[in-house]
Amino acid sequence: MSLVELLAAALLLLSALVVVRASNAVHAALALIANFLVIAAVYVGLEARFVAMTQVIVYAGAIVVLFLFVIMLLSAAQANVGKDLLPGLQVPAILGSAALAGVLIYALSRFSAPANPGVLNGGLPQALGPLLYGPEKWLYALLLVGFLLLVATIAAVVLVEPERIVPEARKPAAEEKELVER
Amino acid sequence: MTDPLWMVGIKAFLVVFGLLTAFAYMTLIERRLLARFQVRWGPNRVGPMGLLQPLADAIKSILKEDIVPTKADKVVFVLAPVIAITFALVGFGLIPFGPKGAFFGFDPWVINLDVGILYLFAVSEMAVYGIFLAGWASNSKYSLLGSLRSSAALISYELALGMSLLAPVMLVGSLNLQDIVEWQDKHVWLILPMFPAFVLFTIASMAEAARTPFDLPEAEQELVGGYSTEYASIKWALFQMAEYVHLITASALIPTIYLGGWKMPGFIPDIPYLWMFLKIALFLFFFIWIRATWFRLRYDQLMRFGWGRLFPAALVWFLVVAFYVALNGGKA
Numbered sequence: 001m002s003l004v005e006l007l008a009a010a011l012l013l014l015s016a017l018v019v020v021r022a023s024n025a026v027h028a029a030l031a032l033i034a035n036f037l038v039i040a041a042v043y044v045g046l047e048a049r050f051v052a053m054t055q056v057i058v059y060a061g062a063i064v065v066l067f068l069f070v071i072m073l074l075s076a077a078q079a080n081v082g083k084d085l086l087p088g089l090q091v092p093a094i095l096g097s098a099a100l101a102g103v104l105i106y107a108l109s110r111f112s113a114p115a116n117p118g119v120l121n122g123g124l125p126q127a128l129g130p131l132l133y134g135p136e137k138w139l140y141a142l143l144l145v146g147f148l149l150l151v152a153t154i155a156a157v158v159l160v161e162p163e164r165i166v167p168e169a170r171k172p173a174a175e176e177k178e179l180v181e182r
Numbered sequence: 183m184t185d186p187l188w189m190v191g192i193k194a195f196l197v198v199f200g201l202l203t204a205f206a207y208m209t210l211i212e213r214r215l216l217a218r219f220q221v222r223w224g225p226n227r228v229g230p231m232g233l234l235q236p237l238a239d240a241i242k243s244i245l246k247e248d249i250v251p252t253k254a255d256k257v258v259f260v261l262a263p264v265i266a267i268t269f270a271l272v273g274f275g276l277i278p279f280g281p282k283g284a285f286f287g288f289d290p291w292v293i294n295l296d297v298g299i300l301y302l303f304a305v306s307e308m309a310v311y312g313i314f315l316a317g318w319a320s321n322s323k324y325s326l327l328g329s330l331r332s333s334a335a336l337i338s339y340e341l342a343l344g345m346s347l348l349a350p351v352m353l354v355g356s357l358n359l360q361d362i363v364e365w366q367d368k369h370v371w372l373i374l375p376m377f378p379a380f381v382l383f384t385i386a387s388m389a390e391a392a393r394t395p396f397d398l399p400e401a402e403q404e405l406v407g408g409y410s411t412e413y414a415s416i417k418w419a420l421f422q423m424a425e426y427v428h429l430i431t432a433s434a435l436i437p438t439i440y441l442g443g444w445k446m447p448g449f450i451p452d453i454p455y456l457w458m459f460l461k462i463a464l465f466l467f468f469f470i471w472i473r474a475t476w477f478r479l480r481y482d483q484l485m486r487f488g489w490g491r492l493f494p495a496a497l498v499w500f501l502v503v504a505f506y507v508a509l510n511g512g513k514a
Contacts, residue, residue, distance in 0.1 A: 024255075026255070026258065026315075026318060027257075027258075030258070030261075030315075033311070040304075049295075049296065049297050050297060050300070053297050053300035053301060053303070053304050054300075056304035056307070056308065057300065057303050057304050057307055060304075060307070060308065061303075061304065061307025061308060061310070062307070062337070065310065065311075065314065065333065065337060068314060068318075069330065069334075072317075072318050072326060072330065073330070077318075122296065124296050124297065124357075125297070125300075125357065126355075126356075
């Protein structure tokens with residue numbers, strides 16, 4: 001392990017810890033961005049450059065922006081203003097995550113990586129394209145992901161604006177019911 | 183062959199220093215040009231032709247009292263301008279100003295990435311955070327609304343920006359800026375086959391640099407000035423710097439991708455640096471011209487134009503070029 005790798009690992013763990021422990025949600029989101037940036041650097045170090053750039057663009061650049069929009073619009077930066085609804089859960093949670101980490105470390109210690117395939121050409125998009133769009137590889141998975149994104153878009157619209165999506169036929173009925181109740 | 187690490191460091195420092203000087207004089211040139219457009223003189227008192235005006239502004243800015251609002255989130259408040267300027271500066275190093283070894287035996291760029299265009303995107307996405315966090319950290323509803331508005335606009339136009347770049351990238355078959363310049367030297371300037379993409383990219387990068395007609399983020403009359411309301415002194419100057427550096431980067435990227443970079447066609451000799459600087463100046467002049475002569479879009483018009491016109495147009499052009507490239511067996 002080189003010094004850079006150790007440093008990256010330490011930064012990853014530290015920023016992840018801040019994400020979980022920070023009392024201010026915006027600070028947690030900022031730590032998450034730092035985590036994604038370090039992970040992108042690790043990807044570059046592992047010769048996965050396209051994935052590294054996508055990591056920054058999509059995760060750090062789009063998803064956390066969405067998180068932050070929600071946090072800021074709901075003024076939810078200070079989350080722990082109310083009572084602790086589930087007291088005494090901290091110790092079991094720490095024990096549970098420690099157990100999970102133990103299992104993963106045990107599994108990884110018995111795992112030996114296959115010899116470096118070395119066909120990805122530094123993880124450039126030119127090398128990944130034929131794999132992604134090749135019918136014998138990931139094409140159908142890619143199409144399914146496209147369908148999933150379509151569903152996600154529609155679901156997001158419906159969830160945010162339910163009253164506009166309700167079919168016209170059902171509206172008079174609801175009004176009648178309201179009249180009856182009056 | 184790549185440059186040794188110490189040379190990369192020196193070049194990075196030179197680029198940062200050069201960009202900050204360029205920013206300072208950009209403000210002067212912009213004020214002078216705007217004045218000329220409006221048939222007046224502009225700043226001409228400090229130094230000959232007003233050449234010391236940027237220096238005077240900088241000294242004033244540094245000596246001003248640097249106020250941090252009492253109820254602001256101190257860490258994020260300081261961090262936001264740093265993020266804005268950092269991610270504005272790091273994008274410029276990719277742009278090639280000449281052939282290999284044109285910088286006293288070294289390469290005339292700071293870094294040369296195989297995934298150059300993706301890197302530029304990543305960097306400009308991250309630059310949004312500067313605006314975003316500034317508005318929140320100020321702990322003022324006006325700043326927050328201003329910053330949410332600006333970042334929503336920036337993110338929306340980023341999509342059109344990316345979509346409009348896909349078409350030329352497909353034609354060239356590389357994400358590397360040097361490859362794109364070489365391809366244009368061998369074939370034809372990309373502005374000719376890719377004119378729609380060029381127009382879309384120029385419009386989108388105007389929005390990215392928050393210039394007229396898309397400069398709502400800093401509309402003085404609106405939301406008391408947006409995200410930078412609570413900032414004073416050098417922190418405010420850093421936001422201004424970031425914005426101008428974005429503008430300079432955009433003015434350098436457009437010629438690199440669409441106008442042959444530092445090369446000229448035909449019998450005109452390829453002079454490193456010179457043509458590139460001239461092309462950058464041309465686009466900077468064009469952007470200032472637009473600012474002097476055009477109105478500002480309202481926020482709803484801004485978003486409708488970005489999502490309803492620019493993005494679909496970029497998508498359609500991308501599909502047309504994709505069909506062409508695919509029918510030619512993946513080659514241009």
